[in-house]
Amino acid sequence: MEVRRFRAFRSGLFRLGAIVAALAAAPAFSVELDPPGTVPGYLAMLLINEAPFPGERGWESEADSRAAMRQILFVLDGRLNQIPSGYTQLEIAMVTSDDLIDIITAGGVHGQVEGFYRDERGRPVTVARVRGRLDYLVQVAGTGKPGAFARLLAYAQQASRDYVGQRWGAVDLFLPLEAIGPQRVTGRAYSWMTDLGQFHPGGRYVRIPDRNDGSLGGNRFFTLKRLGP
């Protein structure tokens, strides 16, 4: 059932991508999402899923949602390529791998990224809710004059293609962090969670406060305690 839905979703996405492109009257916009079976397509789906669109809980502005997407991509990059001294990739990412899809799907359906997992045949898939929301967003983006919906979808897709193609030149807001209050930290963010205020500071993760832009797109970002000297 899951496989069939995935295929149907993928072919639907091709169609919807084409529709969005056709409806985008302004020549500057042509949103076409890569197939979710590809690395840039799957990554774009994740960025779209984790950032709010107009009308959603956590929505503040286009710039805020773009920043959220960027920083989530930096979290994934950190888990993949930037393991801080004293930590292992397994501790931070629940997996030892140089494959971005492994980083995203680590831990299964309720793993590192809620709702993103590999199916029984090892293919990267998502829960139905993620696909339903994406279908809705693509449909809205293709309604009338292209606006924030189309621009955010296009941004997520382009960022994903650029990252996978090693052309991504964005700036990591959290890279320079050295201390949060008295706590020395590693810099970069290594986790994000829905900003719901249940997180009591503790463990190895350190909440990045508002003054350091730690809340973006309705998500709270966390860096790590610096270990050793």
Add this chain to the structure above:
Amino acid sequence: VIRPLLFLLLGALSSAQLCAAPEAIDPRLRDEKFLYEVIRYVYQWYLDDRYFVATGEQDEVEIWIRPVEVRERDAGDESRYAELWLPAADLQLRLKLADYWIPELERRVRSPGYRVTRAALLANPPGPREDYMVLMLPSRQIRAHLFDSRNRPQVPDPALRERLVAAMREVVKLTPPPDPTQPQVFFVSNVSAVSGDLWILWVNTRSAIRFAGELGADQPDLLRHLPLHTQIFDLNEQVVASLIEAGGRNGYMTKDWAGRILFQCLVLGERVEVPPARLGL
């Protein structure tokens, strides 16, 4: 004539004294009825024994308020933002009065009042005291209000209830239960004037559904925009004592939070049963 007026004036001063006014604060944020709603919401979702221990001997409770701005506001967005800090609870609240237009949906998003959009327990105040307007509310009066209203139901009105049943049917279609031939049992949470969230406990699947979003789960077009509203939490899988246990995974909630959802839904909320024939499966 003078004595009642004097009494009212003194009462107003004692119940909400302004200690500092660094800049103009939206009067709606200073409205006492609104503040009591915020405190009640906080009581339902965040406060615990620590707050009452901390304020037990205090005559007054401080509420710090300041306006805040978002990064690179979109053109035409008239929304207003504010931050509340409750020192006695170490709780920071972010509030939003949404007011913007979504061209693609041809829809204005306008919340009826300020709503809590996020909250955080912090070890220290998010800013220096002088950056805020500080209101003082009588501690004893707050405690009495919270105690008296702790089990007062605020159930959805019949129209909202109908829309929620329709929304739940859509959720069931998207994530079918193990046995769709059984009636599906839901409990709908209390509603709050200062929150856009509506929680629903889906007993058959032991999951919690949150309808949230600025379009308003309480608005007539809920179904049209359902994908923007819906989150589902599997209470079997996604609950931990501490999020530290989750080790960076981003879909978990604490037992404390799950317990509050259960209380809001099971104890204070309403039971709704949808027979198989009405599920639309």
